[in-house]
Amino acid sequence: MRKGQSWFNTTSVALGFAFLYAPIIILVMYSFNDSKLVTVWGGFSTRWYFELLQDQAMLDAAWITLRLAFVSATVATLLGTLAAITLVRFGRFLGRSVFSGMIYAPLVMPDVITGLSLLLLFVALGVDRGFWTVTLAHVTLTMCFVAIVVQSRLVAFDRNLEEAALDLGCPPFKTFLVITLPLILPGVIAGWMLAFTLSLDDLVIASFTTGPGATTLPMKIFSQVKFGVTPEINAISTILIAIVATGVLIASLVGKRREVERQKAERLALRGG
Amino acid sequence: MAATDTVSPPAKRSGMRWLVVAIPFAWLLIFFLIPFFNVFKISLSTRARALPPYKPVFDLSEGLSGLWSQIQQLSPATYLQLVSDSKYWQAYLSSLQIALISTVLILVVAYPIAYGMARTRAEWRGALVMLVILPFWTSFLIRVYAWIGILGNEGLLNGFLLWTGVIDRPLTILTTNWAVYIGIVYSYLPFMILPLYATLEKMDDTLLEAAADLGCPPIQAFWKITFPLSLPGVIAGCFLVFIPITGEFVIPELLGGSGTMMIGKTLWYEFFNNRNWPLASAVAVVLLLILVVPIVLFQNVLQANEAKK
Numbered sequence: 001m002r003k004g005q006s007w008f009n010t011t012s013v014a015l016g017f018a019f020l021y022a023p024i025i026i027l028v029m030y031s032f033n034d035s036k037l038v039t040v041w042g043g044f045s046t047r048w049y050f051e052l053l054q055d056q057a058m059l060d061a062a063w064i065t066l067r068l069a070f071v072s073a074t075v076a077t078l079l080g081t082l083a084a085i086t087l088v089r090f091g092r093f094l095g096r097s098v099f100s101g102m103i104y105a106p107l108v109m110p111d112v113i114t115g116l117s118l119l120l121l122f123v124a125l126g127v128d129r130g131f132w133t134v135t136l137a138h139v140t141l142t143m144c145f146v147a148i149v150v151q152s153r154l155v156a157f158d159r160n161l162e163e164a165a166l167d168l169g170c171p172p173f174k175t176f177l178v179i180t181l182p183l184i185l186p187g188v189i190a191g192w193m194l195a196f197t198l199s200l201d202d203l204v205i206a207s208f209t210t211g212p213g214a215t216t217l218p219m220k221i222f223s224q225v226k227f228g229v230t231p232e233i234n235a236i237s238t239i240l241i242a243i244v245a246t247g248v249l250i251a252s253l254v255g256k257r258r259e260v261e262r263q264k265a266e267r268l269a270l271r272g273g
Numbered sequence: 274m275a276a277t278d279t280v281s282p283p284a285k286r287s288g289m290r291w292l293v294v295a296i297p298f299a300w301l302l303i304f305f306l307i308p309f310f311n312v313f314k315i316s317l318s319t320r321a322r323a324l325p326p327y328k329p330v331f332d333l334s335e336g337l338s339g340l341w342s343q344i345q346q347l348s349p350a351t352y353l354q355l356v357s358d359s360k361y362w363q364a365y366l367s368s369l370q371i372a373l374i375s376t377v378l379i380l381v382v383a384y385p386i387a388y389g390m391a392r393t394r395a396e397w398r399g400a401l402v403m404l405v406i407l408p409f410w411t412s413f414l415i416r417v418y419a420w421i422g423i424l425g426n427e428g429l430l431n432g433f434l435l436w437t438g439v440i441d442r443p444l445t446i447l448t449t450n451w452a453v454y455i456g457i458v459y460s461y462l463p464f465m466i467l468p469l470y471a472t473l474e475k476m477d478d479t480l481l482e483a484a485a486d487l488g489c490p491p492i493q494a495f496w497k498i499t500f501p502l503s504l505p506g507v508i509a510g511c512f513l514v515f516i517p518i519t520g521e522f523v524i525p526e527l528l529g530g531s532g533t534m535m536i537g538k539t540l541w542y543e544f545f546n547n548r549n550w551p552l553a554s555a556v557a558v559v560l561l562l563i564l565v566v567p568i569v570l571f572q573n574v575l576q577a578n579e580a581k582k
Contacts, residue, residue, distance in 0.1 A: 009389035013401070016386030020408050020462065023419035026429060030422065037427075083297035090294060099294075102301040104572045108513065110520020110564070112537045113557045116544060117308035120554065123325045124311055140304040143297065172290070194410075201412045204522055208544075218414050225414075225527060229422045237415040244411050252403055 024241065031234035048235040058220060058236065065200060065217040068131065072138035073195035079139065080146025080191055081184075087147065088154040106144040114141060115208030122209065129211030137209040138199040145198060146191035153187025186255045193251055197244055309561070316554035317347040327550045351555035361539065361556070365563065368536040371450070371525075372518040375457040376511050379465045382458060383510065387469035388499075391476070402470065409463035417456050417527050424452050424528070448530030456524040461517075465510040472506030473499070505578055512571035516564055536560055 031049075035042025052058060083103055090096075106114065118137045122129055161183070165175040181188075203218040210216065217240075221233055318327040329343035355361045390401045408416065423429045424447040431443040446452050476499065484494040500507075522537035529535070536556060544553035 006392065008385075009392045011389075012385035013389035013393065016382070016389070016462075016466075017404060019382075019459070020405070023416065023423060023459065024408060024411065026423065027415070027419040079297045079300055082293050083301075086294045086297060093294065095298070098306075099298055099301070100576070101572060102298075102305050104575055105568055106305060108516035108568060108571060110517055110522075110537060110560065112520050112522050112540045113312075113561055114305075116540065116553060116557050117312045118304065120311050120315055120550070121304070121308040136304060140300070143300070147297075197410050197412075201414065203414050204541075218412070221414060221418070222523075225418050225421065229418070229425070233418065234422075237412070237418065240415065241411045245407060248403075248407055248410050256399075 027234055028238045028241065031231060031238040033231055033234075036231060048231040049239075052232055052235050052239075055232070057215075058217075058232075061215050061217045061220040062236070064131065064214060068135055068138065068216065069196045069199040072135045072142060072199045073192050075135070076139045076143040076195040077146050077188060077192040080143040080195070081150050081188055083143060083147040084150035084154055087151050103144050103147050106141055107148065111202070111204035112208075115205040118205070119208040129209060130214040133209045133211065134206050134214060134216070137205050138195075138202065141202070141205060142195035142198045145194050146188075149191040149194060150184060150187045153184045157183055186258060189251060190255070193247060200240070200244075312554045313558055314347075315551055316351055316558050317349065318551045318554075319346070319348065319350060320549050320551055325550065326548050351551045352559075354552060355555055355559060360534070364534040364536045364539045365559070367534045368519050368521075369563070371453065371457070371535060372515050372521075375454055375461070375518055376515045378454065378458050379461055379514055380507065380511065383462055383465035383469055386462075387466045387473055387506075390466070390470050391473035398474065402467075405463050405466050405470075413460060414523060416460055417524055420452065420456050420459065420528060421447065424455065447528060448533075450529065450533055452528040453525050453533050453535075456528040457518055457521065460524065461514040464513045468506040468509040468513065469503060470506075472503045476502050505574070509571075509574050509578060512567055512574060516567050516571065519564060520560055 032044050032046065033040075033042055034045035034047065083099075087100060087103065115137070118133075118140070119129075122133050127133060157180075161179050162175055165179050166172065170178070201218060202216075203222050206216045207219055207222075210219070217236070221236065224230065224233055314331075315327055318329060320326060321328040329346045331340065331343055390398060390405075393401060421428070425431070426443045426445060426447065428447070430446065431440075434440045435443065446455075480498050480502075481494055484498055485491070489497070520537045520540075521535060522541050525533045525535040525538050526541070529538075540553050540556045540560070543549045543556060
């Protein structure tokens with residue numbers, strides 16, 4: 001690589017990351033600002049975090065949102081993994097193109113359309129709206145993201161290991177549990193986390209499909225943001241960012257470690273065999 | 274890949290195998306595909322002061338003849354309204370325009386970043402990818418919200434520009450389309466960087482060396498070799514951002530002003546503020562019809578990229 005080019009590369013990467021991170025860093029910084037005004041630095045303070053702890057409505061919304069994200073991510077991971085297996089392993093079957101269409105379309109479908117159509121479905125079915133309708137909506141959206149993540153893992157996977165187990169008389173379901181699942185587990189975990197954060201984050205679909213008593217954190221934040229920027233919102237944002245960042249970092253470190261161990265084990269197995 | 278294609282003998286297949294397909298298939302059919310037909314049906318209804326606020330509701334209690342009279346109540350009135358009232362088709366046009374301009378802007382901003390990432394030393398690349406993914410995992414709403422504090426009249430950007438003396442009066446950025454573009458480029462950037470990086474990283478460097486050896490200047494080599502080879506990533510990234518931006522609601526609502534017209538906002542207002550469910554449904558149906566072509570193309574691109582693997 002030429003010198004001039006690498007100078008250009010370094011600058012573009014540095015500027016790009018500055019753009020990506022500056023707003024987040026500013027947001028976090030101002031959550032520790034003693035002044036109520038966002039532009040005036042009134043000294044370091046944690047008072048907004050304490051005020052947050054007193055805000056029962058905000059805490060209730062946070063608790064609902066966490067439960068919602070946990071339940072919907074878990075169901076979405078189960079369904080999404082099944083969908084990924086279908087996409088990779090079942091070859092051609094009747095309705096396959098409809099199926100893969102239904103997996104890919106939600107990835108890009110505007111939220112307002114998904115939200116409205118699910119709400120109208122719930123109304124048509126006469127279901128009481130609330131926690132469970134939002135959960136169903138989130139499962140539908142996030143299972144497709146899980147399917148894509150798990151699919152990429154399944155494609156990269158050595159099919160012979162499964163064939164060997166089946167040839168040796170291991171029943172298919174046990175083969176799945178003992179051979180397939182451990183190998184695709186990093187993809188499944190990554191899919192769960194993606195589903196969890198997508199659910200944690202969603203404003204539009206939740207606003208459409210929710211009912212009385214199920215106000216989620218993004219809905220709460222959204223209604224407050226419309227009245228202006230407050231340090232309390234900065235504080236809750238900082239906490240959310242910290243949770244997600246820690247989770248993602250731990251998952252990637254664990255994933256990397258597992259990957260290294262797996263490669264080591266494979267090398268040993270090959271040498272031994 | 275050959276192993277994937279071998280089908281295991283039928284004897285090995287479990288009787289429960291079909292359930293693996295049936296469960297997710299049925300779920301998506303019920304909660305994704307069928308609701309669209311319901312939206313279409315409601316878009317043909319008329320507004321009513323009732324719960325739910327539209328009629329007919331297809332009440333089966335009146336028997337088949339009742340059902341037939343209810344079907345006759347369906348009318349394309351909402352669609353005529355979409356065509357005759359200029360505010361609706363202008364919102365569609367301005368959404369498409371904003372989506373198109375932002376897609377180009379995102380591509381221009383993302384390309385050098387992805388290119389630079391693909392050219393850094395291999396041991397750093399994983400960490401850089403991680404750093405691109407991280408903000409994309411933190412809340413979308415919060416990342417948009419962060420810009421309100423920066424772009425406002427009393428925001429940090431104006432404060433900084435006033436302090437340096439570049440301007441003597443605050444610039445109005447928030448509540449204009451400028452703020453919407455900044456918010457969109459910022460929020461959707463990772464969706465473009467990642468597919469671009471994925472294709473650029475796989476590129477064979479020796480091609481560029483060969484071009485240089487044969488006396489091709491670097492810029493020409495870029496347009497003749499690097500860019501054409503990165504096209505799958507460019508196309509995937511463009512679809513990945515263009516389609517959702519067209520229906521975007523949060524960014525124009527929080528960063529744009531009353532002059533920013535986007536169809537996602539129109540749909541939201543018709544539904545929540547005017548409680549006109551049939552009209553909101555018609556807005557959704559037409560938006561879906563506009564997006565069907567890019568969505569199908571996007572699926573073909575994804576499947577083609579998948580097949581290449």
